[in-house]
Amino acid sequence: MTLGTDPGTDLGAGLGSPAAAAAATDAATSPVVTGDGTTAGSRAARRWRRARWTLLVLGVVVLVVAVLAVTRPVTSSTPYAPDNPGPDGARAVAQVLGRQGVDVEHVTRVADAVSAAGPGTTLLVTPSSYLLPEQADALAGVEADLVLIGADDLLVGAATDGDAGRVHPAATPGSPVAPGCDLPVARRAGTLQLGAGLEANPDASRDVTLCWTADDRAALAQVELPTAGGTRTVTAVDDAALVRNDTVLDDGNAALALGLLGAHETLVWLVPDPLDTSAAGEPSDPGGAVLPSWAGVVGLWALLVVGVAAVWRARRLGPLVAEELPVVVRATETTRGRGRLYRRTRSRGHAAAGLRAASAEVVARRLGVPRSADPTTLTEAVSRATGRPTRDVADLLYGPPPPDDGALVELARRLDTLESEVHRS
Incomplete structure (x- = not known):
């Protein structure tokens, strides 16, 4: 440890700890005071x-x-979701079904829907254009009654064994159309104005019931399919307006939606996640029960923001360029500038620590006190050389910071006098 003249380095730290200096001045019980x-x-x-x-x-x-x-309340903005209160949501239908005693189970993964849709339940699949062929086959193989709303050709063909299909584009009649079929749920709904884009396969092996037909295209197609325990119903509705909050009250949309979805006590409501690739027989994602559905999207967005910020704020590295300083600053100007900063911030403690460190270095070099000596050794050496009491020397070199500018000036004068006395000894 050196006895440097840096004003920020107190010689007391080089010759001993503040606790030793406090012991030399009989102030060991007072709080430790730093240079500031x-x-x-x-x-x-x-x-x-x-x-x-x-x-x-x-x-x-x-x-x-x-x-x-x-x-x-827990809500979302996902289209056709039962917890979405927006115009494109289906919360109104879900709440009415709940009040009628239907247990609505909202899922977003195909594997969860397949495992939950058993015999005596209804599985609703909302519009999705991201289903994989194996996912469509898994949904078509459930034993629950299947209701497809706005489904594409892949899912409609798999669910009806090819007996029904969807043609494009769907035609919306200019006025409400009568059901034109004998299905009880269709007769209760009455006239509707839904987009019609379904048709029966001419080579269908089963009877396909078509309702609300316009230009040889139907808004609803229904097929009865055999299962291990009996039969199940597959119903495809080309227009998803019957469950949307903004159109559910038009004509008989509400009656049709409640009739199709409320046939059983349990309704599995599938709103396919575009990032889902699960199919039948796969275990549920353990993270899905912990993280919300939007966690993945937010995580990707946060990663993108961090990457952009890193590129924006990263240091541009390149070869070192040597530049000459515009001016040469004298040591005296640096000292005066530091003094002005101390004065402006009223850092009398730092200024006093610098003065004491410089005086301690001068008298220690004059008296031959080694740098490893503690404050007590230096204090006793200065006392013997000047004849001053040890307590006065310790208070002068290691005392508390001056309380005001006048005390700081007086400290500088007393330190200068001490240095002169040591030099004369």
Whole structure:
């Protein structure tokens, strides 16, 4: 450890600890005072005063968000989802079914839908153009009554064994159309104005019931298929408007939706996730019960934001370029500038520590005191050389910071006098 003349380095730190200096001045029980005139307690109190309002505001924000998260009903913005209250959602139909005693189970994975849709239940598949062929086959193989809304050719063909299909584009009649079939649910719904884009396969091996036909295209197609325990019904509705919140009250849409989806006590409501690749027999994703459905999208977005920020703020590395300094700063100007900074910030403790460190180095070199000596050794050596009491020397070299500018000036004068006395000894 050196006896440098840097004003920020107190010689007392080089010749011993502050605890030893305090013992030399009989002040061991007082708080440890650093070079800037502060203690651990005063620094903690100052930091608390600065940060308390920020912490208070953050605490209030966290509390408000927590209350809103607990009290706000769980909703989503996914089209055709039973928890979506928006115009493209289907919360109205789901709530009415719940009040009628139907247990609505909302799922987003094909594997979960296949495992939940057993005999005596209804499986609703909302529009999706991202189903894989194996997923369509898995949904078509369930033993539950199957209701397909806005399904594509792949799913309609797999679910009806090719007896029914979908043609494009779907034609919407200009006025409500009568059902034109004998299905009880169709007669209860009455006239409707739904898009018609379904047709029966001319080579169908089973009877296909078509309802609300227009230009040889139907809005609804139904097929009875055999199962291990009996039969099940597969119903395809080309237009998903009958479950949307903004069109469910048009004509007889609500009656048709409640009749098709409320036939059993359990309704499995599948809103396929575009990122889902599961099929029948696969276990459920363990992360799905912990993370919300939007966690993956938010994670990808956050990763993208972090990458853009890293590219934006990253340091541009390149070859080193040597540049000449525009001016040469003299040592005296640096010293005066540091002194002005101390004065502006009222850092009397730092200024006093620099003066004491310089004086301690001068007198220690004059008296031949080694750098490894503690404050007590230096104090006793200076006392013998000048004839001053040991307590006065210790207070002068290792005392507390001056309380004001006048005391700082007086300290500088007394240190200069001490150096002169040591030189004369």
